[in-house]
Amino acid sequence: MLKDWKLHIIVLFFVLIGEAIGVKQFNLGVGTIALFPMLYVLLMGGVVSFPKLKLMNEVQMKRAAGILGISFLLFVAKLGSMLGPSLPKIFDAGVSLAVQEVGHVLGTIIIGLPIALLIGMKREAIGATFSIDREPNLAIISEKYGADSPEGRGALGVYICGTVFGAIYLAILAGFLGSLGIFHPISLAMGAGVGSGSMMAAASGALAVTFPNDAEDIALFAAAANLISTILGTYLCVFFSLPVTARLYEWLEPKIGRTRKEGAK
Amino acid sequence: MLEKTKVLVLIGIIAILGNWVGYGVSPVQALPGMLLIVLFTVIGLGLNKLIPKMPAVVWISLIALIATTPIFPGNEWIVAKTAEINFMALATPILAYAGLSLGKDLESFKKLGWRIVVISLVVYTGTFLFATLFAEIVFKLQGRF
Structure with missing residues (x-):
């Protein structure tokens, strides 16, 4: 991984350009869109790795993904070092932190499943909406239904979407919701701790840009919420989310599911 | 290591x-x-x-x-x-x-149907929004802000 100097030099170059551009905010009238270095480098990387351009090969892209996994750990360590001095503050918000995790777990199902059925998805809907479908969730669904089942394909589809545009989407959503002034920055920060590394980083980054005075607290509470999602996520998924989603599907599908005329996918 | x-x-x-x-x-x-x-x-x-x-x-x-x-x-x-x-x-x-x-994921992304793309947006919005909402409600009930 280390040997691929081309990869690292591209990253260094992107980072320097991205940081030099800095934060930009666009006012849309109703709210603002926050743009910041994390998003620039993500987009630049996406362009360079675009298969048609042939600037990078499959092996390099896989390597980049491998480094992503390792380097995220540094981010985790940084956030951990912010948690230590702030434990009283975190315990003080303990009830909110516990309850928001319920929101993370239910949030995918409550609106995801009905909409999936309304637009004509069948059993794919279970896999697609029982969680945010990151790696641990994929493992859970393929263990229960098999990777090539409709449920497995639904989960994989959302996984791919998440990899391709999850971070950017959550950053824009978080920045925009933040700028509306409905929610407190700390509540939004907890919302940002969705349990996926790059999505959490991008969403909390967007919030930090939108609320510069609360940047430290935003990182702190996003980190705490993300840690809870990471620790409890798998258990909640196996024992709660998946069985509940499957049950809800059986109940809701005859009511609002569309008739299967074209092998809906 | x-x-x-x-x-x-x-x-x-x-x-x-x-x-x-x-x-x-x-x-x-x-x-x-x-x-x-x-x-x-x-x-x-x-x-x-x-x-x-x-x-x-x-x-x-x-x-x-x-x-x-x-x-x-x-x-x-x-x-x-x-x-x-x-x-x-x-x-x-x-x-x-x-x-x-x-x-590396773009090829498989292109093969996905529009439904799954829509649902993935709904799923991410749902998890973020509901966690935020629940946290906010608890803070409000506790009279924090």
Whole structure:
């Protein structure tokens, strides 16, 4: 991984350009869109790795993904070092932190499943909406239904979407919701701790840009919420989310599911 | 493990340079903090090898957390040094690697139907919005803000 100097030099170059551009905010009238270095480098990387351009090969892209996994750990360590001095503050918000995790777990199902059925998805809907479908969730669904089942394909589809545009989407959503002034920055920060590394980083980054005075607290509470999602996520998924989603599907599908005329996918 | 440590050091260097350009913290000023962050990560990875039941992410958070709590000797120095590294500056190189790995998923992405794309947006919106909403409701009920 280390040997691929081309990869690292591209990253260094992107980072320097991205940081030099800095934060930009666009006012849309109703709210603002926050743009910041994390998003620039993500987009630049996406362009360079675009298969048609042939600037990078499959092996390099896989390597980049491998480094992503390792380097995220540094981010985790940084956030951990912010948690230590702030434990009283975190315990003080303990009830909110516990309850928001319920929101993370239910949030995918409550609106995801009905909409999936309304637009004509069948059993794919279970896999697609029982969680945010990151790696641990994929493992859970393929263990229960098999990777090539409709449920497995639904989960994989959302996984791919998440990899391709999850971070950017959550950053824009978080920045925009933040700028509306409905929610407190700390509540939004907890919302940002969705349990996926790059999505959490991008969403909390967007919030930090939108609320510069609360940047430290935003990182702190996003980190705490993300840690809870990471620790409890798998258990909640196996024992709660998946069985509940499957049950809800059986109940809701005859009511609002569309008739299967074209092998809906 | 050695390979991973080298990668961590390399990302650390890139992040230090980004931290310099973006947040005006000189590399000399940022170096001790970054070394500490790399150290926490390596210890966490080591512990994860010994006791793999607990994910590396949890081990690393725990080590970094303990080292910065008031019970740990020298915690004030550790907190001050790690604070020199802006969390956004550390995340930037990570997302650059994420971007560079995107190409490999584009082919499978193109094969997805529109429904799954719509649902993935709904799913991400749902998890973010409901967690935010629930946190906000509890804070309001407690009269915090």
